[in-house]
Amino acid sequence: MGEHNKANIIKYTRKYMNITQAALAENICDPVTLARYESGKLEPSDEKFSLLMQKMGQSGEKYIIPLASTDESAKSLINEISDALEKGDYAKVEVLLENLKRQRTFLQEGSENFQYLKRLEAIVAYESNKIDAHEFITELKSALSLTFKDFDECSLPKHRVFTQTEILLISNIARQYGISGNKEKAIKIYESLEKYFMGDIVLNDYMPRYAVLANYSSVLGLMGYYDESIAVCIRGLKWMKKHNKCNLIYNFYYNIGWNIKKKIDCGMESETMLSVAQCYVWLGCELCKLYHEDMRNYRNMCKFYEENFAYSQ
Amino acid sequence: MEEITLGELIMNLRIKKNISRARLCDGICSTVALGRYESNERVPDKFLIDCILERLGENSARLEFISSEDEFSKSVYRRDIEEYLDNRQYSDVEKILEIYRSNTQKSERLHYQYIYFKEGEICFENKKYEDALDLYKKALDLTERLDVIDKGLCDKLLSDIETGLLYKAAETYKCMGETDCADYIFDELRKYLMEQEDDCKKKAEYLPLVVIHTAETEINRSNYGLAKQYLNMAEELLIKEYHLTGLEKVLELKRRLDEDNDEEELHRLLAIKILNTRNVDGTISDEGIKLWESTIKQI
Incomplete structure (x- = not known):
């Protein structure tokens, strides 16, 4: 966010809320400093900005800066890569990446682009079994450290403005911890990611948020926290409904059904809910197929359906 | 950068x-x-x-480009208006529109265009079609886009709001039974939107909906082949963008046109129907569960 913008946002929000400079500045900074922030003479840190906005009851517009490029062909490649990645077509991602690397403008545009490439290369290498799970986490962390050096797995700095690539990297790291058995670490990271999202008007963030929540609910479910997992799914669904998008919602519906079934299996839920569980799982499968999502997931979900519901009434 | x-x-x-x-x-x-x-x-x-x-x-x-206090507060109003509209809280929309209006000079045409647009939408939702159309036309006139309705685009460019206004005007004509007017506008919009880049917001939002209307027109003219083509196009656009609005209609119409009642198609249609009866939090409603139990589960 440019200084010009922060200055205006503070100033106009304060006037809109009818608060004096003195009142706003109290306990946060000097009134003179606030005046300087508002005139654009001094740029407030992300932390001060956030404190000021929160004091006014506005969480402020926080951006998760999406990956952007001024290069037209790079832009369309990025979209294609995004698509292929969501569908689990890693061979295609690899090919597209090679094309992207040839776009010189893209590479010259800054370290975030380089980080983006590194993330994808790591994913492709792992999915095609060229590196193992341990090396994968190392690669992901190394990519993250290109722009974010102080990654503390237990808490994310509340006031730092993250880029989309950074959020996705953190989410990938969490997911890998989950897959390789270190579920506690995974949960901690997801919790701090959710806290980061929570309560703020975060723009341009639908991709990271649904990806994070989908993986978060999976890890919770696998650890036996069925109700918490369902709650995360509902948060995901509500959010996607609000934004009128259906990416990955199959995941949320399936997970809800999966969790209900697991609860029934261990006696935490009545057998009468079996039909409901079945409906959710069925809906998950149908939506995955309808929106041409990851076919590997589709096959796994169908298998779960066959094994758990095919012979029920 | x-x-x-x-x-x-x-x-x-x-x-x-x-x-x-x-x-x-x-x-x-x-x-x-x-x-x-x-x-x-x-x-x-x-x-x-x-x-x-x-x-x-x-x-x-x-x-980044907000340069005045007034502009900032107006953008806050617009954000709230859109949220209330999404939740069908029309009286709240009206309240904010009044405040917006009182802060807007007559000379601020683009803002008035927005105000008339939203007032028109409320009328439309309350089925007051004549009033809605009047407001849409008033809005379009403010940026000299009114004659697109009967003279076509002729090289004119459209902003997102202008596109939305033309779309809603056409929809309103259709609801009023004036299908020729509606079809003409939909046709013009379709051609215009198809020329836009794929990542253009108004293309992603309006083109599938326009194409669905075009398909319906072709069905009424018994051009089933052409209708099917348009329906496939609409479906492809909606699915590519992970949209839901309009998808149920597309699948319904496709099913009507298909001679062999494909079971897979039925499943897809039902999935979307169930999705459309979601609770506010996105969970499947009781109605959805009943629908599933009375159909798919029987198969």
């Missing part, structure tokens, strides 16, 4: 797309004013910036 001024951004885009100043600013400001914006001598308000960028086929700018 290299810093670029707003003026440079607009000018570069305009030149790249081979659009003259006159064509770009038609109905919204003078060419002299546009020239001043491009050379950074003056900064237009954000609403105007959005309109210019959208006509250039770009998506509207982030908040």
Whole structure:
């Protein structure tokens, strides 16, 4: 966010809320400093900005800066890569990446682009079994450290403005911890990611948020926290409904059904809910197929359906 | 990334797309004013910036260009209006529209265009079609887009709001039974939107819906082959963008046209029907569960 913008946002929000400079500045900074922030003479840190906005009851517009490029062909490649990645077509991602690397403008545009490439290369290498799970986490962390050096797995700095690539990297790291058995670490990271999202008007963030929540609910479910997992799914669904998008919602519906079934299996839920569980799982499968999502997931979900519901009434 | 001024951004885009100043600013400001914006001598308000960028086929700018207190508060109003509209809280929309209006001068045409648009939408939702159409026309007239309704686009460029207005006007005509008027506008919109880049917001939002209307028209004319083509196009667009609105209609119409009642198609349609009866939090409603139990589960 440019200084010009922060200055205006503070100033106009304060006037809109009818608060004096003195009142706003109290306990946060000097009134003179606030005046300087508002005139654009001094740029407030992300932390001060956030404190000021929160004091006014506005969480402020926080951006998760999406990956952007001024290069037209790079832009369309990025979209294609995004698509292929969501569908689990890693061979295609690899090919597209090679094309992207040839776009010189893209590479010259800054370290975030380089980080983006590194993330994808790591994913492709792992999915095609060229590196193992341990090396994968190392690669992901190394990519993250290109722009974010102080990654503390237990808490994310509340006031730092993250880029989309950074959020996705953190989410990938969490997911890998989950897959390789270190579920506690995974949960901690997801919790701090959710806290980061929570309560703020975060723009341009639908991709990271649904990806994070989908993986978060999976890890919770696998650890036996069925109700918490369902709650995360509902948060995901509500959010996607609000934004009128259906990416990955199959995941949320399936997970809800999966969790209900697991609860029934261990006696935490009545057998009468079996039909409901079945409906959710069925809906998950149908939506995955309808929106041409990851076919590997589709096959796994169908298998779960066959094994758990095919012979029920 | 290299810093670029707003003026440079607009000018570069305009030149790249081979659009003259006159064509770009038609109905919204003078060419002299546009020239001043491009050379950074003056900064237009954000609403105007959005309109210019959208006509250039770009998506509207982030908040970076807000340059006045008034503009800021108006953008907050618009955000709230859209949220209330989504939740069908029409009396709340009306309250904010009143405040918005009282803070807007008659000379701020683009803002008035927005106000009339939203007032029109409320009328439409309350089935007051004549009133809605009047408001849409009033809004379109403010940026000289009214005669698109019967004379077509003829090289004119459209912002997102202008596109929305034309779409809603056509929809309203259709509800009033004036299908010829409706079809004409949908046709013009379809051709215009198809020329836009794929990542253009108004294309993703309106093209599938326009194409669905076109398909319905072709069905009424018994051109089933053509209708099917349009329906497939609409389906592809909606699925690619992970949209839901309009998908149930597409699948229903496709099913009506298909001779062999494909079971897979039935499943897809039911999945979407169930999704459309979701609770506010996105969970499947009791109605949805009942629908599933009475259909799919029986199979």
